[in-house]
Structures are given as structure tokens and as C-alpha cells.
Amino acid sequence: MSAFLLQGPDGQQIPYALERRARRTVGLKITADGLVVHAPRYIDDIELNRLLLSKWSWIVSKISLQSERQLPAVQWQDGEQLLLLGNTLYLDVVEDSANRQAKLAGNSLSLGVKQLDDQAHIARKVLLWYRQYALQDFQRRVALFAAKLKIAPPPVFLSNAKGRWGSCNSRHEIRLNWRLIQAPPALINYVVAHELAHTKQMNHSAKFWAIVEKLDPEYRTAEKALKDWSHRLHRIA
Ligand SMILES: [Zn+2]
Structure with missing residues (x-):
């Protein structure tokens, strides 16, 4: 070459x-x-x-x-900047023999590890925290939108799919990509509205989009913005 x-x-x-x-x-x-x-x-x-x-x-x-x-690869160490709900989340890692779980404090995610240079261990802890936080957040949003549609909140699961933000199956189970928790709330709301609308319409017909619009009048802007955010949301794992 x-x-x-x-x-x-x-x-x-x-x-x-x-x-x-x-x-x-x-x-x-x-x-x-x-x-x-x-x-x-x-x-x-x-x-x-x-x-x-x-x-x-x-x-x-x-x-x-x-x-x-092209974004720099994540350095799983103290001071690294991550994303939560569209805002910067600072990684605050301290040496701690008690090996504390990750905890959100303001705009920092603080955690204790036995070895500060054990990046794989820090990554595991942070990703576990993201998943737990994402599930709670998504369930709350699904419940809010389900109330608007006057239906019982469907079960929500996390997904890890690379090219997909959400899905809804014939049993009306909703799967949402945990990486979405890094995105601004308007983008998460759009994906939730989209998947929830599938519990009424298993297609992308005009009727379907009318339901999405009822749940999320700003969905067109959010749908476009999600494409622009995609590479940032895939920076981790
Ligand atoms: Zn769809």
C-alpha cells in the first residue's frame, strides 16, 4: 500500500x-x-x-x-465525560476497598473501585448502572404515555440491539435500547411514543403516525435528531 x-x-x-x-x-x-x-x-x-x-x-x-x-474511545477512568439524558455526566472514580456501586450525584456518577486502573471493572459497573437507570426511566415514560392512550402500561425490557432503538412484539412487550438513556428526553419520548403506538397499530400506516403524533406532537423533529445523535449514543459499549 x-x-x-x-x-x-x-x-x-x-x-x-x-x-x-x-x-x-x-x-x-x-x-x-x-x-x-x-x-x-x-x-x-x-x-x-x-x-x-x-x-x-x-x-x-x-x-x-x-x-x-469520530469520537475518542471512552476511557473508563476518573474525569471521563459520558452522557445522561443529553447532558454531560462526569465519571468520578475513587479508590475504595469497599468497592462501592455507581451512584448518581448531581452531574457526576461516582463509584469506588479497588484498583483505579482496572478499566474493565469500571466499565462493567458503569454499564450496569446505565441499564438500571434506563429501565426505571423508560418504565416511567411508558406508564405516562400509556395513561394518555388509556391502556395499561405494557411490560418494558431493555435491548442491546446495535441498529435499533426500540421494538414492540405481538404480545405488546416493548423493548428499548438502553443506550437511549444518554439522549435528550425528547428523543427518548419519541421512541417510547413510537413503540407504544405499535400496541394499537402493528404497522407504519397513517393511523399509526396519528397515534404517535397524539402522544408526541414534536415527533418529527425528534426522529431527525435521533439520527444525528446515533453515533454519540453508540460511543459506549
Ligand atoms: Zn415502528
Whole structure:
């Protein structure tokens, strides 16, 4: 693999890695390290350059999206900043032989561990706390919305699905992704309203969206915002 520079029509230069392979077409990929080009072994440089320039705007937009979305990995240690209900949550870790459970105090999550450098142990404790907090919060929201719909609150479970915020099955059990607890309340409300509306309508018909709107008049804004928040909500675990 060798490094090259692609000069765009606006003079901007984008470095890229070139891999020559036994293939017929040129493939582009944006990785954490930037642009990677997979080219056929015998394509000439002028032709390759012409082809890359024809994709210039795609490359520029993908690279800026990538750098915008790249968040530093969580350091499971004192002072790390996490998220709770859309606000910053500071991790407050102290050395403590009693090995205390995580506890919320203002905008800090405090916990005691025997070894401050045991990041895996800190991570386990924090994630356990997130799940417990999320379940209580979600149950409360489901109960509030169920009252608006004049139905008994359905059972709520946590999910860990990567690409999904919530689901509702034919037994009217609601599953909500615990990662949502990091998001602003309006976003959680939208997902809760969405899944609760499925207890009445198991589809995405106009009738379904009318129920969602009744429960959450701001749902359109929240639905869009949730997409923008997604990468932040997936920063942990
Ligand atoms: Zn749905």
C-alpha cells in the first residue's frame, strides 16, 4: 500500500492509500485512516486520477462526515465525560476497598473501585448502572404515555440491539435500547411514543403516525435528531 495525494479542482489535497489488486474496477472506501483506493493492477495513473476526480465531491463529503463523527474511545477512568439524558455526566472514580456501586450525584456518577486502573471493572459497573437507570426511566415514560392512550402500561425490557432503538412484539412487550438513556428526553419520548403506538397499530400506516403524533406532537423533529445523535449514543459499549 502506498500513499498518494489527490488534488481537487478547488486546490484542496486529500491523501489516499492505493492498493493495486487483481480487479476490474476502482473501489473507494473511507476508513478511520482516510481514503483507501483499490485499483486494478494495470490502470494508468492519468486514468485513475480522472476517475478519482469524478468522485471528488463524494470523497470530500464522506471524509468530513467521518471526521465529524469520530469520537475518542471512552476511557473508563476518573474525569471521563459520558452522557445522561443529553447532558454531560462526569465519571468520578475513587479508590475504595469497599468497592462501592455507581451512584448518581448531581452531574457526576461516582463509584469506588479497588484498583483505579482496572478499566474493565469500571466499565462493567458503569454499564450496569446505565441499564438500571434506563429501565426505571423508560418504565416511567411508558406508564405516562400509556395513561394518555388509556391502556395499561405494557411490560418494558431493555435491548442491546446495535441498529435499533426500540421494538414492540405481538404480545405488546416493548423493548428499548438502553443506550437511549444518554439522549435528550425528547428523543427518548419519541421512541417510547413510537413503540407504544405499535400496541394499537402493528404497522407504519397513517393511523399509526396519528397515534404517535397524539402522544408526541414534536415527533418529527425528534426522529431527525435521533439520527444525528446515533453515533454519540453508540460511543459506549
Ligand atoms: Zn415502528
